[in-house]
Amino acid sequence: MRLQFILSEIGLGLRRNLSMTISVILVTFVSLTFVGAAALLQTQIGKMKDDWYDKVEVSVFLCPQNSTAPTCASGEVSDDQKADIQAALASPEVKPYVEKVYTETKEQAYEAFQEQFQDQFWASAATVDDMNSSYRIKLTDPEKYSVVSEVISGRAGVEEVKDQQRLFDRLFSVLNNATLLAGGLALVMLLAAVLLITTTIRLSALSRKRETGIMRLVGASTVFIQLPFMLEGAIAATIGALLAVGGLWVGVTYLVDDWLGESAGWIPYVSTADVLTIAPALIAVAILLAGISSLVTLSRYTKV
Amino acid sequence: MIRFENVTKVYARGARPALDRVSLDVERGEFVFLVGASGSGKSTFLRLVLREERASAGRVFVAGKELGTLSSWKVPQLRRHIGAVFQDFRLLPNKTVFENVAFALQVIGKPRHHILTTVPDTLEMVGLAGKEKRRPHELSGGEQQRVAIARAFVNRPNILLCDEPTGNLDPTTSLGIMRLLDRINRTGTTVVMATHDDEIVDQMRKRVIELSTGALVRDQSRGVYGSDR
Incomplete structure (x- = not known):
């Protein structure tokens, strides 16, 4: 009886405020899409670091x-x-950071070069003597690049010290900035969502003032009176969150899997599985938003 | 059943009190008329009993509980033992007669079978058998008030509070409502009725409590409306 009654009340409230309900759904949808995008960007960065930091070397x-x-x-x-x-690489100040040193002779470099650029007409013009012989240093901790670099670069016989991680760091900072942007937009949209849910619940409570008045009078408990309003907000917000998950899923499938995956397949990308991983968090955020809004509003508009 | 001990109620700081050091006792099963001019404090009295307001000073007891110290989550439980009827009926226009009465039971979580047996009984008692499927706007004023009374009484409260229940009704219809309230009173329910209707008060010859600008000026068993008559 109770459950059925509450459900019918919720249905009534949602239908009565249809346009507001839809706007709540849309705002939570957009805001949580941004939240999800920010989370996916961070996941992406994590994946790249995992994958690449094992391979990066100082050349x-x-x-x-x-x-x-x-x-x-x-x-x-x-x-x-x-x-x-x-000797410098084996010195006590550098040695702890060096895991292994590979040597590449100019002959090996030439072979690798020819293999990599075999289709290019200009590759055949290069000779063995144009190639650098090099040391490839694998570090115990990729972050300690500068220690090695300081000791080695500038020494006679060293043309250049290159850290591949530097290249990635630039990419990561771009992605981090994108995360900040998405996060900032998400924050603004979340604020809008809270305000909108608050307004919606208030309207809903006012339009059912007569009902709630009678409920109070005949001794319905506060929870019973407020629950339909809370659930209304929560349901609308959850639908918004589900749409956001769906949107991210579609985005990852078509943009990342199909498009990026085809055009630059050597990068480990976020997958739809990652979308599913963040989905519960998005739904939790939505319910939290609705919960906070309800508590703020209802304490004022359906007072016992 | 209801006990006021030196109860004062002041709404706004510095304003004249709506109730001023009122002390009285209403026993179980009594029928009490609450009379007095508009603004004399009748509605405040009823609101205090319902714990819609708290007394500014003094103590209010209802069914043995002191309302001043009653925590707010226990208030709904208190109200389940009090029925309330108003001048403006306060029915839900989009629900049928049956649904309006059933609403009072649904929202306190009564099981369906209980509702299906209790509501028709109560509707028959108030004289609305056969009109279960009507909506409030299809009923006369007297019938609407009967629906309101049915809703207030359907949970068999110990106390029935009526705030000018006949205020919108013609004398003949009012008489019918009074007979109904009397019948409810005879089931053992304490009835407190605020009213302006002198004819009814004079006819019923019940206990009369008169308030004037918040003060209790008369408490008379088997009384009449005007003190000077």
């Missing part, structure tokens, strides 16, 4: 024959210079 390119770099004034790197660099 120490040694001087080739005709380099213009000042450290290469003495021509191609000599064995003495190589020994000096290796």
Whole structure:
């Protein structure tokens, strides 16, 4: 009896304020889409870090024959210079950060180069002597790049020290900024959602003032009087959250899986599984929003 | 059943009190008329009993409970033992007679079978058998008030509060309502009725409590409306 009664009250309230209900659904939909997008961007960054930080290395390119770099004034790197660099890598200040050092000779570099650019006509013009021999250093902690870089770069025989992580960091900062933007927009929209839900519940409570008045009079409990209004807000907000999850799902499927996945497939992308992971959180946010709005409004408009 | 001990009610700070040090007792099963000019404090009295207001000073007891110390989550429980009827009926226009009365039971969580047996009984008692499916606007004023009384009485309250229940009705219809209230009183329900209707008060010869600008000026068993008669 009770449940059925509450459900019919909710249905009545939602239909009576249809336009407001729809606007609540839309606002929560848009705001939670932004929240979800921000969360997915962070997931994306996490995935890339996991995937790439294992592979990133610091490359120490040694001087080739005709380099213009000042450290290469003495021509191609000599064995003495190589020994000096290796000693530096083995020194106590650098050693703890170095996991492994691979050596790539210019012959190996030439082979790799030819393989990578075999379709390009200009590749055949390169010779073995144009290539750098190099040390590829795997760090124990990729963040400690600068320690290694300071010790090695500027030494005679070293043309350039390159940290691949630097490249990624630039990409990550772009993604982080996008997260901030989405998060900021989400915040504004969430505020709008709270205000709108508050107004909707207030309208609904006012339009049923007669009913609630009688309910109070005959001794209906406060929870019983307020529950339909609370659930109304919660249901509208939850529908909005579900739409947001659906929107993100569609976005990930078509934009990321189909489009980005095809055009730049070497990057590990967020998947629809990640959308499902954040879905419960989005719905929880929606219910929380509606709950806060209800409490604020109802304490004032359906006083016992 | 109802006990006022030196009760004062002041709505706005500094204003004249709506009730001024009123003390009285209403026993179980009594029928009491509450008379006095508009603004004499009759409605405030009823609102205090319903705990829609709290006394500014003094103590109000209803069914053995002191309302001043009653926590607000217990108020609904109190109100389930009090029925209330008003001059303006306060029916739900989009519900039928049956639904209006059943509403009072639904919202306090009574089971369906209880509602299906109690509501027709109560409607028959107030003389509305056969009109269950009508809506309030299809009924006369007297019939609407009977629906309101049925709604107030359907949960068999110990106390029935009536705030000018005949205020909108013609004398003949009013008499019918009074007979009904009398019948309800005979079932053991305490009835407190605020009214301006001197004919009814004079005819019924029940206890009369008169308020004047918030003060209790007369408490007379088997009394009449005007004190000077």
